[in-house]
Every structure is written in structure tokens, then in C-alpha cells.
Amino acid sequence: MSGRLAGLAGRTAVVTGGAQGIGAAVVERLCAEGCRVVILDKDPAHGRTLVDGLRQQGHTVRLAVGDVTDAAAVRTAFAGVPAHWSPPTLLVNLAAGFVFKGLEATAADWRAVLDPTIVGLSLVTRSFVAGLPERDADAAIVNMASISAHIAQEGYLTYNSSKAAVLGLTRCLAQELAPRGVRVNSVSPGTVWNANNERYHREALGLDRAAAEAAPEHGGKFLLGRFADPAEVAAPIAFLLSAEASFITGTDLAVDGGYLAV
Template sequence: MSTLARGLAGRTAVVTGGAQGIGAAVTERLCAEGCRVLVLDKSAEHGRAAVKRWREDGHAVSLVVGDVVDERTVRAAFAEVPAGWDPPTLLVNLAAGFVFKGLDAAPEDWRAALDPTLIGLSLVTREFVAHLPPDPVGAAIVNMASISAHIAQSGYLTYNTGKAAVLGFTRCAAQELAPRGVRVNSVSPGTVWNANNERYHREVLGLDRATAEADPEHGGRFLLGRFADPAEIAAPIAFLLSAEAGFITGTDLPVDGGYLAV
């Protein structure tokens, strides 16, 4: 197998939630790999600013603004793949509901937590599969789970339930799509120092990154003694999409600094 065959150059990828945080890091990584990237993000502000920057850097990036739980938006996203691009054969499902509630969660809390994480995930994946070419060589999907999918956390019932369901969806989709040669995996990040986590640590906990990472209840819970940078999550996602991971499907890759090992 040649180096080119192992890479992602020239492929078309779809990234949901691809304009912010980990999603932006994934888009940047795929652009660096030579992919054309269709970003589906519900934030017009973040999406347009990010796409403008990537295009100025010479990357082929297109944006669809909308919510993954809306069927019309999802259908439109795949119908709007720019002319001259190959059909998407790579998909990264990052859009999710970030609602942190316990048993006191109301029905609307559950819908806000689970609709993007599960219904949106299923709608995008279904549409992606429907638009695959007849012989989708190297087709691969990576879903975003979390260390929270593997553990119990007080007050996180809504979030952890959704992320645990992502693991089940990944295994079942991998079985269903294997006959077509489509691989499906997930990643489970630990705490990532992105804009949202930085805001939480600074405004709620009064901690900057160095102080938070030195705290045994925060960074100290990870064997590596720190949080991840978004690029450190994007790299294993790119690996799972590539032919280097050609015999990996139906599994979850913890990218957690050793959190789940202790």
C-alpha cells in the first residue's frame, strides 16, 4: 500500500459541529490532510468566520448552517456538496446536546440532551450512507462519544446517557454497514481545553488552565496530569478515518490521558 493510499488527500468529508472547538480542530486537520470538507454547524457566526479563514488559507471548505435534528437541513447539506467535489466518503459526527442534569431533568432537558446526540447522529449518518457511491472505497465514520459514556458522574445523567448511547449506535451501525465496506468507530475524549471548558473553569471555578491541571480533582484525575488540546482529539479521528485503520470497526478509542485506566 502506498503512502498516498494511506492518506486522505482528495477525499470529501462531512463534519457536523465542525466550526467550533473540537469540530474546528477536526476540520483543520482534515484540511491539512488535503480533504475537501463540508461543515454542518448551527452557528452562522462561528461557521462563516471559520470558513472564511480556512478558505483564505487555501483550503476547500463549504458551509451549511443548520441543526442536525432538522431533516430538511440534513438533506440540503448533502444536496449542496459543491460541484467538482467527489461524493462524501468520510463522516465525523460531532454535534451533540450539552445538557447536564440528574433525575430532576424535565422532558425538555432530555430532548435537548438527546435530540442532537442521537436523532441528529442518526439523520446525518442515514443521509451520508444514502449518498455514498456504489463502491465506497475507504468509507468511514467516526462518532463523538466521551469518557462520560463509560462512567457514572453525579449530575450528568442526561449527558452520560446520550454519550453511552453513541457507543451502542456505533457498534450497531458498524455491523449494519460492514457489508458495504463502511467502517464505523467512535472516540471518547477526556476533558479538552476548548473555549467552553476554559470559560467554565475561569468563571465558575475561578481556575486558569495551569491551576486547574494542577488540581487533583481536575487535571490530577488524568494519568498525564493535564487536559487535552483539541488537536489531540482531531489526530486520532483522522487516523480512524484513514486506511491505516482499515481493520478497525465497531470500536471506541479512548483519548483520555489515562483517565479510564484508574
């Protein structure tokens, strides 16, 4: 890849939820930037397929199968980083819970969305930070928020609240970790055309991508009149991890095709 971002080549990154979708696009982008990447995901099938493909291309990547809500599994994932790799100094927290309910949500529903999105994120971040030097760590974290973190949506109480919490957690972590040389930011994507969204639009709505993007209530909500590809979210994540973003911390980058502008 030509024109690589500054400060990524040779670094070790950990990507949670990296087995498919946006996560896989992030892993692919970081590999292309010259990073070694650890994927922490509870989906072994998709994870192994991704790892095998990237290794065949000559990239250095490994899979740690585990749930981000399992503190022991998280510790094992970090302990399993090969000794000849540089210690992880880049982290992307993508693993999350997807529960879309309103006030009818039960305690179990709230745990299902908050445990991976907030508790898991905090456990992974704690293990990541534990391996960094006390000062001048030159490290960066990017958390996955959403346009849903910024707005109200009917029937999305659980999901929107969890993503709004990611914004607050990101700002607090940025303040706490700045003295150690760690930058912390988040991204808020709009609708991304991945396997899950394609399945939903085709099976529930009977729409292919072109029809969905042409519909005013779907793609028409975005100023650009379309959905994002996973790689279009991976690119700004890589930017925020890189030295190009060395004076950016505690903020959220909307990757939303103009959704929040109107």
C-alpha cells in the same frame, strides 16, 4: 503538511458541529490532510470565520448552516456539495446536546440532549449513507462519545446516558454498514481545554489552565496530569478515518490521558 495519513487526500468529508472547539480542530486537520470539507453547523458566525480563514490558507471548505435535528436541513447540506467535488465518503458526527442533570431532568431536558446527540447523528448518517454505493464504498464514520459514556458521574445522568447511547449506536452501525464497505468507530475524549471549558474554569472556579490542571479534582484525575488540546482529539479522529485504520471498525478509542485506566 508532511507525513500525511494514507487515503485522505482528495476525499470529501462532512463534519457536524465543526464550527468551533474540537470540531474546528477536526476540520483544520482534515484540510491539512488534503480533504475537501463540508461543515454542518447551526452557528453561522463561528462557521464563517473558520471557513474564511481556511480558504485564505488555500483549503477547500464550505459551510452548511443547519441543525442536525432538522431532516430537511441535513438533506440540503448533502445536496449542496459542489458537483465538482468527489461525493462525501468521510463523516465525523460531533454535534451533540449538552444537558447535565440527574433524575430531576424533565422530558424537555431529555429531548434537548438526545435529539442532537442521537436523533441528529442518525439523520446525518442516513443522508451520508444514502450517497454511497451499495458495495465497496471505502467510507468511514467517526462518532463523538466521551469518557462520560463509560462511567457514572453525579448529576450527569442526561449527558452520560446520551454518550453511552453513542457507543451502542456506533457498534450497531458498524455491523449494519460493514457489508457496504463502511467502517464506523467512535472516540471518547477526556476533558479538552476549549473556549467553553476555559470559561467555566475561570468564571465558576476562578482557575486558569495551569491551576486547573494542577488541581487533584481536575487535571489530577488524568494520568498525564493535564487536559487535552482540541488538536489532540482531532488527530486520532483523522487516523480512524484514514486507510491506516482500514481494519478497525465497531470500536471506541479512548483519548483520555489515562483517565479510564484507574
